[in-house]
Amino acid sequence: MSAALFSSSKPHYRRAALIGTGLIGGSLGIRLRERRLVGELVGYDRDPAALALACYKGAIDYAAPSAAAAVEGAELVILAVPVLST
Numbered sequence: 001m002s003a004a005l006f007s008s009s010k011p012h013y014r015r016a017a018l019i020g021t022g023l024i025g026g027s028l029g030i031r032l033r034e035r036r037l038v039g040e041l042v043g044y045d046r047d048p049a050a051l052a053l054a055c056y057k058g059a060i061d062y063a064a065p066s067a068a069a070a071v072e073g074a075e076l077v078i079l080a081v082p083v084l085s086t
Contacts, residue, residue, distance in 0.1 A: 009036065010036075011036055011037060011038050011039040012037050012038070013037065013038045013039065013074075013075040013076040014038075014039045014040065014075060015038070015039060015040045015041075015042065015073055015074050015075055015076075016032065016038040016040070016041050016042070016074055016075065016076040016077070016078065017041075017042050017043070017044070017064075017070040017071040017074040017076070017077045017078065018041060018042070018043045018044070018054075018059070018060055018070070018078050018080065019043075019044050019045075019067050019070060019071070019077065019078065019079050019080065019081060020044075020045055020078075020079060020080035020081040020082075021043045021044070021045040021050050021051050021053070021054035021059060021060060021080075022045065022047070022050045022080070024080045025043070025045070025054070025059070025078070025080030025081075026050070026053070026054045026057060026059040027059075028059075028078060028080060029041055029043065029054060029059030029060050030057065030058065030059045033058060033059070038076065040061050041059075041060045041061050042060060042061065042062060042063075042064050042069075042070045042074070043055070043059065043060030043062075043063055043064065043070065044063065044064045044065075044066060044067045044069070044070035045063075051063045
């Protein structure tokens with residue numbers, strides 16, 4: 001892949017949703033923010049502590065009250081939940 005894809009000053013997605021803000025989801029959120037790939041990153045997690053930590057660490061811009069609210073208007077949706085959680 002080209003280096004330009006990962007070092008843009010303009011976000012590739014205006015709004016993205018991150019469902020699951022634990023270790024994997026939180027790490028993805030931080031990298032997306034560092035690389036400026038998303039403008040606004042909204043998160044949702046069933047675990048309020050994981051969601052609060054993701055906000056505190058800057059992995060997401062803000063927390064949504066539900067998965068449906070998080071994905072509303074999102075151009076990119078990332079599911080980072082354990083396989084057996086569904």
